Amino acid sequence: MKGKEMIRKPLMERKEILEEIWINGKHLESIFYTENGSELWKNVKKLELEGVMAKEKNSHYYPGERRKERIKIKNIKSVDVVIVGYTSIKREISSLGMGLYDENGDLLYIGKVGTGFDEKTMELIKNKLKEVEKPTVKNYENAPDNMIWVLPEIVAEIEYLEKTGRNELRSPSFKRLRDDKEARECLISQLK
Structure with a gap:
């Protein structure tokens, strides 16, 4: 000045x-x-x-x-999601596809998470995944073309900054597996 x-x-x-x-x-x-x-x-x-x-x-x-x-x-938020798929680019599992159930009981794709997990956790998840032929989410067109779909059985806690207009998570990071929670308990109404 x-x-x-x-x-x-x-x-x-x-x-x-x-x-x-x-x-x-x-x-x-x-x-x-x-x-x-x-x-x-x-x-x-x-x-x-x-x-x-x-x-x-x-x-x-x-x-x-x-x-x-x-x-x-x-201001980090947290949500419990269903793992609906994975991508395999730089390693066997590069990212996990995430889903939540809406009020009609439809499973919706809400993005993918590629950070926060260590090799031990990733190995544990990999051994639990059961691949399926067709997407299990209603809005599969929002997912990357290279998504490998799995049975929606595994629940994970994810931290994120905010949701987008398409209910996808901004800056998601894997926190932990939730063996104490059923997939159907992962509702889109959790998103803030």
């Missing part, structure tokens, strides 16, 4: 300077901040927002660097 470097000033000092010169406009808007993190997080959960950036009040800005003074906290 006025020829002076701002990035080495503490966060709150930079905010004060920007507040003095800021003009809200059509394409610019001052970003809300608060020191009441607990209340903010309650609202993030309630409004189903993606998350927040938490920054140390006295932190400096270092372009292009990730630093412990500035962390992204994601």
